[in-house]
Amino acid sequence: MRILALAALLTVAGGGPYSARAEGASYEGPSVAPAPGRSGGGGKIKWRTHKGYDGALTEARESGKPLMLYFTADF
Amino acid sequence: MVKASESLIRVLVDNKGGEEIFDKHKVERMPTILFLDPDGKKVDEFVGVKPPEELEPLLKSVTEKFGRKPRFHKEYDQALDRAKAESKPLALFFFDAKQASVDYAKALDDKSLEELFEKIVFVKVEVKKDSAEAKRYGVTAPPVIVVANPTSEKPESNPIRKVYGKKAAKDIKRDLEEALKRFKP
Numbered sequence: 001m002r003i004l005a006l007a008a009l010l011t012v013a014g015g016g017p018y019s020a021r022a023e024g025a026s027y028e029g030p031s032v033a034p035a036p037g038r039s040g041g042g043g044k045i046k047w048r049t050h051k052g053y054d055g056a057l058t059e060a061r062e063s064g065k066p067l068m069l070y071f072t073a074d075f
Numbered sequence: 076m077v078k079a080s081e082s083l084i085r086v087l088v089d090n091k092g093g094e095e096i097f098d099k100h101k102v103e104r105m106p107t108i109l110f111l112d113p114d115g116k117k118v119d120e121f122v123g124v125k126p127p128e129e130l131e132p133l134l135k136s137v138t139e140k141f142g143r144k145p146r147f148h149k150e151y152d153q154a155l156d157r158a159k160a161e162s163k164p165l166a167l168f169f170f171d172a173k174q175a176s177v178d179y180a181k182a183l184d185d186k187s188l189e190e191l192f193e194k195i196v197f198v199k200v201e202v203k204k205d206s207a208e209a210k211r212y213g214v215t216a217p218p219v220i221v222v223a224n225p226t227s228e229k230p231e232s233n234p235i236r237k238v239y240g241k242k243a244a245k246d247i248k249r250d251l252e253e254a255l256k257r258f259k260p
Contacts, residue, residue: 045080050093053086060084060113062199064143067111068083068134071102074091 076131082138083110112141146192147199151208154198158225162260164235165225166197166251169209169217175240179218185244191251195222220247222254 047070048056060067088096090105100109100117110119118141125133147168148154158165168183170176202209202217211231212221218240223230236254238247 045077045085047085047087050086050088050096053088053093053096056084056086057115060111060115062145062147063084064113064145065082065084066113066118066137066141067109067115068080068085068137069096069100069109069111070085070087071093071097071100071105071107071109072087072089073105074089 076127076134079131079134079138082142083134110137110141113143113146147197149199151198151200154196155225155230158196161196162226164195164254164258165223165230166195166254167200167208167212167221167223168197169200169202169212169214169219169221171202171217173217176218179240179242182242182244182247185248187244188248188251191248191255194255195251196225220251222251222258224258224260226260 056067059065090097097103102109104122106124107120107122109117112118119133119137144157148157151167155165157163168180170180200206200208200214202214209215209217212223212234213231214221220238222235222238224233224235227233235257236250238250238254242250
């Protein structure tokens with residue numbers, strides 16, 4: 001299942017590893033949709049890791065910004 | 076698309092370390108993207124991969140539908156400009172790292188205060204040695220909320236009210252409501 005998911009991601013995302021720079025923590029990994037690294041131009045999407053989840057909820061509430069949670073496999 | 080994504084708070088949750096978050100949101104398939112409103116309520120989701128050209132309009136749509144004005148501003152000038160533009164009082168929440176400030180912030184998070192965040196523009200100001208706003212408003216002992224009139228020439232010179240710490244949410248609410256009544260734009 002995990003292998004299939006990975007294969008599907010790489011196929012759609014065009015293959016090859018991507019990296020995502022997280023805010024407050026680091027994440028390096030292969031592509032994940034919406035594909036950190038396959039951003040449609042203008043640089044890479046920056047992500048927090050799960051460790052920043054609680055802080056993200058607080059920041060969303062205070063800043064008025066919605067949240068986007070991206071659930072993926074740890075490759 | 077990167078710019079569109081910046082209007083949302085973004086969290087990458089992997090299945091090694093982030094299991095609790097998977098469980099909390101009942102996510103069983105990967106990849107899954109969940110969109111939550113600023114209060115943490117799920118508003119949309121999709122499973123699978125979307126190319127950037129499809130994802131970008133979705134990000135914009137979620138931001139437009141569910142984004143709202145900040146509950147707390149981080150920048151004083153930005154908050155002052157908004158308070159002036161909307162003819163609302165400006166409340167500066169001066170805090171530091173001590174427990175009293177943590178307790179005060181917790182009291183401010185009480186649901187009974189929710190509607191006051193619509194009527195007053197709040198800004199958080201961390202009190203440090205070089206904090207210009209703390210000096211300007213003469214604050215040396217946080218936590219305190221200083222309610223000011225943003226339309227006056229020097230909002231700091233004649234605050235509407237100062238609401239000091241160690242108060243329950245209901246007392247803070249009462250004091251802020253009094254400040255609202257005294258506010259004349």
